[in-house]
Amino acid sequence: MAFRAAVLRHIRLPVQTLKPTASRAPSQWSLLRLFSSHDDHLTKEEVIDRVLDVVKSFPKVDPSKVTPDVHFQKDLGLDSLDNVEIVMALEEEFKLEIPDKEADKIDSCNLAIEYIYNHPMAG
Amino acid sequence: MAASGVAGPTRTEVLQLYRSLLRVARQFSDYNIREYSKRRTIDAFRDNKNLTDPSQLSAAFSDGKAQLEVAKRQALVYSLYAPKVKSIMDIKAS
Numbered sequence: 481m482a483f484r485a486a487v488l489r490h491i492r493l494p495v496q497t498l499k500p501t502a503s504r505a506p507s508q509w510s511l512l513r514l515f516s517s518h519d520d521h522l523t524k525e526e527v528i529d530r531v532l533d534v535v536k537s538f539p540k541v542d543p544s545k546v547t548p549d550v551h552f553q554k555d556l557g558l559d560s561l562d563n564v565e566i567v568m569a570l571e572e573e574f575k576l577e578i579p580d581k582e583a584d585k586i587d588s589c590n591l592a593i594e595y596i597y598n599h600p601m602a603g
Numbered sequence: 604m605a606a607s608g609v610a611g612p613t614r615t616e617v618l619q620l621y622r623s624l625l626r627v628a629r630q631f632s633d634y635n636i637r638e639y640s641k642r643r644t645i646d647a648f649r650d651n652k653n654l655t656d657p658s659q660l661s662a663a664f665s666d667g668k669a670q671l672e673v674a675k676r677q678a679l680v681y682s683l684y685a686p687k688v689k690s691i692m693d694i695k696a697s
Contacts, residue, residue: 561648564618568625580619 527597531589534573538566551588563587570596575603611657612664620667621648627671630678634690640674 528548536543541556552558552566567583570576574596578586586592596602612620621644628640651663 559652560614560618561621561645561652564622564625565645568622568629572629580622583622584615584618 521600522597522602524593524597527602528593530573531570531593531596534569535566535589538562538569547589548593549588549590553587567592574599576601611660617648617664620664620671624667624671624674627674627678630682632682632685634692636677636681 532546532548535541535550535552535556536546540558540562545556550556552563553560558566563586564583567578567586570586570592571578576596576599578595582595586595624644625641628637628644631637631640647667651659654660654663
């Protein structure tokens with residue numbers, strides 16, 4: 481028995497304590513989202529980032545001019561047809577169906593971000 | 604040719620037609636037809652952007668509306684017989 485214990489003492493592996501994760505996830509809110517099934521609404525930041533990405537990747541837009549308050553026709557030099565295209569691209573990005581009346585009013589990044597953030601179905 | 608007396612399309616109507624055409628284009632399950640519809644709509648509306656003559660405007664607008672009807676029917680028919688295998692362009696790179 482003693483022999484067995486002695487052998488075990490030698491071959492027993494040391495228990496490794498896990499180091500606490502060095503950095504928490506960059507945004508604590510994303511952790512919260514994992515554990516909650518109710519709060520799956522997009523954060524304002526996320527909406528802003530994704531809206532700006534969509535606008536920047538529009539071929540006629542100069543990405544360096546895109547800011548959250550930029551006006552599509554006045555600042556980016558687009559026309560009303562481009563406006564419709566951008567709103568369609570936003571619909572695809574956020575999987576929304578924006579009715580024509582509302583879509584006609586969206587002519588700047590501000591309005592787009594407001595509308596999408598306040599839309600319950602934005603995904 | 605006698606003037607028809609019907610007022611030409613308003614700016615809002617034109618934009619609504621544009622949006623409807625783009626929406627219908629989105630419904631096509633086939634990548635090629637979807638992209639073609641989108642491209643063709645954009646090109647056609649851009650080409651006619653500077654029309655001012657009312658009869659030309661009306662003609663272009665009616666043409667657009669007719670195409671919209673065709674596209675809606677075709678989108679429906681295509682969806683009934685959609686192939687199971689999607690185009691490679693539709694498969695997102697993982």
